[in-house]
Amino acid sequence: MELDLAGKTALITGASRGIGLEIARTLAAEGARVIGGARTVSDALRETTPYVLSVDLATEGGPAELVDYALAELGGIDILVNNLGFPYTRPGGFLSVDDKGWQESLTMNLLTAVRTTRAALPSIIERQGSIVNLGSTNARSPVPVVVDYSAAKAALLNLGKGLAEEFGPRGVRVNTVAAGPVMTDAWTGPGGIADTIAGQSGLSRDEVLAQVPQMLGSSTGHTTTAAELAALVAFVASRKAPNANGAEFVVDGGFLKTV
Incomplete structure (x- = not known):
């Protein structure tokens, strides 16, 4: 399917490997100009796009630095993909996670998206663009080994719906693509x-x-493979489904059984 993304500018967080890299490759193949941000920029990302920035997005100022780079290089942002996230494993469950662990997980899996979105939204509003947040089935089916990750992803899902409600009338679509296990x-x-x-x-x-x-x-x-997930992200980011807003698209092989 032709997604009409040629000439669009897409900013992707955590783009150096895994799901983020596949999203960068897929959007670039569709003709988008891709900006990739990551703490360590991989050779694979540099081969995908010339617009890369080494930045620690877990710091308070990192997301705004990445957005400023995108605006300086390409003038605006049509698509934001908040991909960055990491499921810290907690073999000891809830009681093994101290405040530092909670803050680490909430920063990586929620606040990076909050900060990047806040910095990018003025340009996205101007261009009536779209935001795609990478969620997880753990938001709806939490397990003790990733208790803090599950809570952060539930908050991210809620954030996406709130943003869709507030900025939908201004032409901005915000959706979540939630994955079950992906082989990364x-x-x-x-x-x-x-x-x-x-x-x-x-x-x-x-x-x-x-x-x-x-x-x-x-x-x-x-x-699920990263390439499968990236294909869905590209579709959701495009205007092929213009009335999809505040939605959650789940790719999990039927893992979630609830209605």
């Missing part, structure tokens, strides 16, 4: 979710990864 470093990397589950279950990392669809009750038997 958060799952497969050393110390990631698969390793945590393996340590609790006695299985190997490879055994855990092979059983993820069954463990999570997926009806497809398939684990």
